[in-house]
Amino acid sequence: MKKHLMFGAVLAGSLVAQNAAAVDTVQVDGSSTVFPISEAMAEEFGNANRGEIRVTVGLSGTGGGFKKFCRGETDITGASRPIRPGELEECKKNGVEFLELPVAMDALSVVVNPQNDWVDHLTVEELKKVWEPEAQGEITNWSQVRDGFPDRPLNLFGAGTDSGTYDYFTAAIVGEEHSSRGDFTASEDDNVLVMGVANDQNALGFFGLAYYLENTDKLKAVPISWKGSEPVEPSKQTAGDGEYQPLTRPLYFYANKASIEEKDYVEKFTEFLFQEENAELVSEVGYVPLGAKVREAALRVLADREVGTAYEGSEVGVDVVETLNRKKHY
Missing domain, CATH: 3.40.190.10 (Periplasmic binding protein-like II)
Structure with missing residues (x-):
């Protein structure tokens, strides 16, 4: 009887391990500024997809996050500035194509x-x-x-x-x-x-x-x-209406195009980031949610798989909709 019980326990443990391993995982890293948004979105998405999809969130900083992202180690990286030319070249060298997607506004x-x-x-x-x-x-x-x-x-x-x-x-x-x-x-x-x-x-x-x-x-x-x-x-209001300058800026997620196209759960999470009802999550963690026009423009970039960046480096006082409509370079 003991042998049967032990065998059953081992088998059950093995099945649990297999089920845990079978959970699809979205890997997110990057900016400490974007981290509260990443964490809140990951928790909400994980609760809605418990047992099927989980999201892990690292905290390497914008520069450290781009290093991992451009090596193909993560699916999404948060950034509190646009990608730099040197980082872009690193992504290109490693064949990492990406989508540049604003997620919120911040007031430094x-x-x-x-x-x-x-x-x-x-x-x-x-x-x-x-x-x-x-x-x-x-x-x-x-x-x-x-x-x-x-x-x-x-x-x-x-x-x-x-x-x-x-x-x-x-x-x-x-x-x-x-x-x-x-x-x-x-x-x-x-x-x-x-x-x-x-x-x-x-x-x-x-x-x-x-x-x-x-x-x-x-x-x-x-x-x-x-x-x-x-x-x-600085406040959510003065950042949202553009009054607090020059220290209001957009925050970004960069999503690996291959991850989105090859892993449906990464695409599902990326789309989740721009659902209107999740604007409250952005506000709850202290940032300014995107307006409807910006969300629509970001979803267009996602739907069209528009690869590349609109920037050559940090810009002060940018119009986010205008940048989303720029011709991207990669």
Whole structure:
């Protein structure tokens, strides 16, 4: 009897293992900024397809995600900036064709510690003065940022250099992508940056809107003035109506064309990302859902299998519908 029970247990275990192995898996990786969206979509989709399809979500940063994606290791990668020419060449070398699909809008948030009582806003010119390469070792005190600011050390926190957030911030603020001082605390993990600013009264940092909205009790957002405009605070509303500039940007998923065409479950998940009812998920995790025109244009790119990118690098203040209608290059 014991032998029969043991055999039955082994057989049952084997069947469970086989069933687990048989579950189709969509592999997603990439941006820490896009990660909350990826995670929410994966959970919702997984619940609707339990036992049949699962979605795994990695967190390698935009640059790290593109490295895996262009080697053909993932089906979809999240990106907080467009693909770079060098990454595009790597994809081409490995025969990885892709679809460029916007998933949400984000407002890059500039933040300080809540105990900071001297900053009520900053201008883009002041941020450039702080972050440009020439500031390294030179602009190290709040009193150097603006007359009237206190004589306090200026401690900087920002996205790591492998992050699309870093690329977009430097393009928008400094005027050149990937150009900044190097003497700041950098991390691809936005939670590290949140805690850094939250624990330092003299801190100034930047990262995606979702991480600010999750931590409003620990952080204070800084309204930004651009080209002499009234200062505007980052929010879903100001990102959605385009008022918060130049730090509003689209977020993207890049989907492997072969994965979509050869794995129906990858196509199913990719279509799921653009269902109107899932806009609430995007909003729940702190980002601005796409409007109907953008969703329709993205679904057209998906349906037509339109390969390539509309960009040559990060662009400031883009019209997402216009970029989706551009002729793509690959």
